[in-house]
Amino acid sequence: MTGQLELELGAQSNESNKYKKVSDLDLYQKVALTTAIYPREQAIIYPTLGLTGEAGEVANKVKKIIRDGSNKNDDSMVSEIKSEIGDCLWYIAVLADDIGCKLSDIGNINLIKL
Numbered sequence: 001m002t003g004q005l006e007l008e009l010g011a012q013s014n015e016s017n018k019y020k021k022v023s024d025l026d027l028y029q030k031v032a033l034t035t036a037i038y039p040r041e042q043a044i045i046y047p048t049l050g051l052t053g054e055a056g057e058v059a060n061k062v063k064k065i066i067r068d069g070s071n072k073n074d075d076s077m078v079s080e081i082k083s084e085i086g087d088c089l090w091y092i093a094v095l096a097d098d099i100g101c102k103l104s105d106i107g108n109i110n111l112i113k114l
Helices: 004-009 025-033 045-068 075-098 103-113
Strands: 012-014 017-019
Touching: 025 075, 025 103, 045 075, 075 103
Parallel strands: none
Antiparallel strands: 012 017
16 A cells, blocks of 8 residues: 555655655655654654764764775775765754754755855
């Protein structure tokens, strides 16, 4: 059975890769929120702590490139860093919702600031 998110996202692939492509930040946020399971009394706090941890994991991967003199274009390392950035994005999407903001609004505000 196809749900509303699947209709908005388009075609589904398989359960391990349920959504093929998300090119819209608000749609990404909607999907991320379906997996946000934490006590509501910990809203704002929980995703902030998670974001901090995931950002630390990104920094650690980059540190290893410097320490080991690895090629920053190494496919394995790029894949690991992309995965950690994706985890950061999830926490950002959830935190934005906790403070009542759409992810696209935050992105637009940031582009104006730049």
